[in-house]
Ligand code: SF4
């Protein structure tokens with residue numbers, strides 16, 4: 001007779017051998033999360049992420065996305081680079097260096113979509129061999145999937161006030177992936193939802209440079225630097241630009257400040273190791289990349305997906321913010337202005353508008 005409990009243990013063992021740090025299994029019923037999600041959409045907090053709204057209730061009703069889904073494997077994979085010792089203090093220091101560009105920690109290595117997808121696929125193949133017939137589909141941030149809610153329900157952690165999944169053993173420095181299953185394995189999965197350990201802490205809400213966490217557990221993506229630098233396609237609100245500092249791709253502040261991230265684990269996979277040219281280089285060296293160099297330097301990286309135009313847009317904001325900093329030397333200011341001016345005729349209205357804004361920051365910072 002098929003022993004589900006033993007099978008779930010095997011899934012975990014295989015999952016851990018593939019580099020996953022946690023594996024949980026949950027029922028596909030997350031209907032309790034639907035009202036809050038729809039209210040979030042109603043407020044327009046998803047900004048221009050139309051994919052958030054266009055899939056209707058597929059996100060909150062997994063069986064509408066993959067018919068026949070009754071349970072779901074939720075898996076996490078640590079991504080903190082294995083060369084990332086003392087990472088929290090290094091990241092805060094980099095944010096203070098206005099002439100350096102800061103790229104979110106998760107994006108400095110290989111694109112997680114590919115790494116996770118391949119490994120989830122291997123895990124799913126193992127399951128299908130053992131449990132025939134099994135219908136399944138794997139997801140890695142690539143479809144309307146409520147991954148934090150599923151992970152929470154699968155016992156991988158709690159949803160922090162910064163809206164990310166947290167756990168006591170690994171903070172929030174991990175990716176999530178899912179396998180939708182046509183067989184109900186949840187009844188025998190020894191996982192229980194984890195209670196919240198945020199307590200009275202509000203550090204993430206307080207530290208957010210743009211006040212994007214409008215209240216605990218509620219994110220206005222339109223103000224979030226991760227959204228603005230990665231997802232937002234057009235002009236960035238002038239009022240938010242000075243608050244973005246030197247963050248040119250993503251933002252980690254609400255994770256850096258989280259006390260649970262003192263327990264974040266280094267990845268066991270070299271795929272996520274930080275590439276030197278994507279880690280704390282000068283803004284001017286990033287700005288000097290031609291489009292071809294941008295494509296070469298970001299090959300296999302998630303950064304490539306924003307394209308060269310958004311890359312330059314983000315850099316214009318960071319360079320403009322550097323020009324506002326009186327503690328940087330006159331020579332640095334001069335080099336930045338000269339480098340910006342070289343692209344005054346760059347054939348993109350978006351880049352030109354941000355570039356002109358950047359040059360004006362120098363004038364506005366003069367006594
Ligand atoms: S990623 Fe940055 S901007 Fe977005 S909520 Fe967190 S601290 Fe705020």
Ligand code: SF4
Nearest residue numbers: 160161198201204258
């Ligand atoms: S910083 Fe504090 S409130 Fe925010 S997620 Fe971490 S523990 Fe929770």
